[in-house]
Amino acid sequence: MKTFLLTILCSSIMFLSQAQQSKVRSPGLQDSLLLKDYRPQSIFSTPQTVVLKAKYPVVDMHMHAPQGSNLDSIAIVILKNMDEVGIQKTILFCGTGKSFDKNVAAFGKYPERFELWCGLDLSGFDKPCFSPTAIDELARCVKLGAKGVGEISDKGRGLVQGAGILRIDDPRMDPILEKLADLKLPINFHCGDPRWMYEPMDAHNDLLFESYIFQFDHQKGMPELAELVVVLERALRKHPRTNFIACHFLNLTHDLDHLGRMLDKYRNLFVDVSARECYVAGIPRFAKEFIEKYADRIMYGTDEGYSLTMYRNTFRVWETTDEHFYAWDVSNTPWPLSGLGLSDETLKRLYRDNALQILKNR
Numbered sequence: 001m002k003t004f005l006l007t008i009l010c011s012s013i014m015f016l017s018q019a020q021q022s023k024v025r026s027p028g029l030q031d032s033l034l035l036k037d038y039r040p041q042s043i044f045s046t047p048q049t050v051v052l053k054a055k056y057p058v059v060d061m062h063m064h065a066p067q068g069s070n071l072d073s074i075a076i077v078i079l080k081n082m083d084e085v086g087i088q089k090t091i092l093f094c095g096t097g098k099s100f101d102k103n104v105a106a107f108g109k110y111p112e113r114f115e116l117w118c119g120l121d122l123s124g125f126d127k128p129c130f131s132p133t134a135i136d137e138l139a140r141c142v143k144l145g146a147k148g149v150g151e152i153s154d155k156g157r158g159l160v161q162g163a164g165i166l167r168i169d170d171p172r173m174d175p176i177l178e179k180l181a182d183l184k185l186p187i188n189f190h191c192g193d194p195r196w197m198y199e200p201m202d203a204h205n206d207l208l209f210e211s212y213i214f215q216f217d218h219q220k221g222m223p224e225l226a227e228l229v230v231v232l233e234r235a236l237r238k239h240p241r242t243n244f245i246a247c248h249f250l251n252l253t254h255d256l257d258h259l260g261r262m263l264d265k266y267r268n269l270f271v272d273v274s275a276r277e278c279y280v281a282g283i284p285r286f287a288k289e290f291i292e293k294y295a296d297r298i299m300y301g302t303d304e305g306y307s308l309t310m311y312r313n314t315f316r317v318w319e320t321t322d323e324h325f326y327a328w329d330v331s332n333t334p335w336p337l338s339g340l341g342l343s344d345e346t347l348k349r350l351y352r353d354n355a356l357q358i359l360k361n362r
Contacts, residue, residue, distance in 0.1 A: 036209055042326060054087070094119070131175040149188070186358055195251070210332040243268050245272055287340055292346050304330055307329060318347065320339035
């Protein structure tokens with residue numbers, strides 16, 4: 001009996017030793033490949049749709065004025081690319097002051113193709129004369145052709161760096177936002193950043209690589225996205241005559257139900273889809289249902305330059321039902337993308353009709 005038990009014990013020890021040895025592996029790519037360098041390529045033999053031109057004419061509601069010494073030449077390149085992919089008009093965010101003037105000189109030559117939106121001069125927000133000064137500069141830009149305001153951003157540190165914090169719901173902003181309503185100028189507003197950016201940079205972060213680039217988790221006193229959304233809600237309630245376009249799906253792609261409740265509640269709230277195609281392309285069926293439901297409140301935008309491949313990859317997301325593909329010019333994450341295959345009626349609204357309605361109501 002003792003011999004039998006000893007044999008069993010020895011066998012168990014040998015088995016456990018072999019099992020442990022099987023877990024030991026030689027150093028390999030998994031030990032040296034950096035996440036930022038990971039660029040997978042799909043091996044699936046599935047439909048691959050090439051969308052050279054948008055199915056319907058498009059108004060791009062979100063492009064920042066390019067930087068460069070020769071803006072006249074850049075404007076010609078952008079126009080050529082717009083023609084090739086079917087972009088009828090582009091809303092160009094041009095800043096304020098000299099920046100706005102410089103862009104008027106280059107892009108103001110093409111009023112049918114570019115619509116120039118100015119920024120807000122918020123530099124003196126800690127001074128008594130802040131609101132009148134900001135409104136004066138806004139009026140000057142309007143005389144030069146500004147048709148809207150944007151992109152105005154608060155990712156947590158306020159609308160502008162300076163002494164204290166200025167938020168979009170601050171009483172000092174009230175005269176400016178009311179002036180926008182008087183002038184029938186919409187405002188494109190960037191609220192916070194995607195939720196992943198505020199979460200710990202650890203093995204559980206669903207969007208780790210991109211979060212490392214834009215991380216806020218280590219910044220003391222930084223309000224999270226949910227708090228900033230509440231701030232925007234207060235501004236929406238205070239200024240019902242002012243149309244707010246919350247860019248990037250209001251950074252609520254992780255909780256589209258929340259965004260839907262806000263769209264139900266605030267008729268002066270709209271969203272653009274710019275630079276968030278990759279997020280909704282990770283949940284294509286749910287996202288399609290959401291966009292179809294709120295098809296009259298959502299607008300196309302890019303915010304990713306003006307390359308032909310970028311435009312075409314955005315169209316692929318909205319128009320096709322392709323699955324498991326990668327598009328690194330519209331995505332910073334190794335999530336595989338899938339097309340939403342939006343209906344024709346929704347595409348028309350997303351691409352142009354909603355934008356034209358906003359632009360007309362001024």
